[in-house]
Amino acid sequence: MEYLDFELPIKELEEQLDKCMVIGEESDIDVTDTCKQIEKKLVQTKKDIYKNLTAWQRVQLSRHPSRPYTLDYINALTEGTFLELHGDRSVKDDKAMIGGLGKIGDQSFMFVGQQKGYNTKTRQYRNFGMANPEGYRKALRLMKSAEKFGIPVVSFVDTPGAYPGIEAEERGQGEAIARNIMEMTRLKVPIIVIIVGEGASGGALGIGVGDKVLMLENTWYSVISPESCSSILWRSWEYKEQAAEALKLTAPDMKKLHLIDSIIKEPLGGAHSDREKTFATVRDSILTHFEELKKLSPKDLVNQRMDKYSNMGVYKD
Structure with missing residues (x-):
């Protein structure tokens, strides 16, 4: 360990x-x-x-190499019923973004999420969890299919950001993420988003719009990573701990700012210290929130989601 x-x-x-x-x-x-x-x-x-724990220590825990990744959660939750679906029907199949159908108990869900690798070879294969435009288009294709058949969506966010390469920009990275955000706000099925590791920048937002947005206790969610923030403001990574505190990126900070709906408690020592307990807690959280959301009509779902995001950033002196 x-x-x-x-x-x-x-x-x-x-x-x-x-x-x-x-x-x-x-x-x-x-x-x-x-x-x-x-x-x-x-x-x-x-x-x-x-x-x-300080904010920087939580960032470190979110990146722990033994921490469960998206496929670990999906395989544990669906107990062998997961059917992975591939491709964006335009360019290629992005290995950094995974998705497919699976059941939790008797309820079907469409799962999407970023997937990191476990070693050097698989990290390169998964592009370190940084999706290209075709990854976001694949995710949207799957979510639209779920809407067509009335299947709720569960999104697992775990990315250091969308892939910043020139070729990604040439293929429309910004447009792909923006389109996902727009389409997810008006998807007519329940969407439950869970940040299970890193939730960085537009790469996280591209699959991060939901009726319920949850964060595991030792994860982070921010427009920029502490290292990048430090390098921009101080021209050095040495101030990453100070940047982490200033960014207010931890789960308690996000909850206090009303940017997420709930915090999922992790076992003492982090999600990797007791995987089975973590999977069980996540499963219970998904089902609890789905029971609440399934009572709403498609119109009410969309209106409530729109109101939720429209009210973010609004405050009174």
Whole structure:
């Protein structure tokens, strides 16, 4: 297991606990009390660290290499019923954007989301989760198909941003994202959006418009990454921690600003520390919100969604 810098005290205690257990197994010395003391200290240390995370530490957790990605969530939620669909019917199949049909229980959903890789080879294959225009057009094609058949949409957001290459701009990156935003505001089926990792810039917004927008506890959602913000304002990445605080990009910040609807609690230590518990929590959140949304007519869904986004940024002195 990989540890982040601020998790090193946890690593030390876990190594001490492992050594203590090995000594107990390989000798006649009773180390039960010692192991219990270390376990107790380990639990308390985890609570102290994870209950007081800074914005930058949450950004680090959202990028943890062991953290579940979009396909992990979809496969766990659908229990083998997921049918992936490919292509935008125009250019090609973008591997950074995945989508398809699947069931949670007896209810069918259309799933879309950005997919990152697990190692160097798959990260290159998935373009590090940065979709091209054809990825956003594929997502829109699938969402329009879901609308045609009355199937609700679940969108998983996890991207450092849309692909910024010249070829992406030549093929209409900005137009593709803008069109997705426009079309999603008036889609006549429920849309549930979940930020499961990084939610950066227009790359996230391209599949991020929904009736309910949820964030896992240790994720971030912002117009720009802390590193890029730091490089623009201070001409250096050294101020990324200060930038992260200023951007107000954490789940509690987003909830306080009324830019998201709910925060999904993660297990102590992050989503990667107990994947099964995380999947179960996400599943319950999806079904709970869907039960609320399915009572609305298509017209009410669209009107409510339009009002929600129209009211963002409006305030009174």
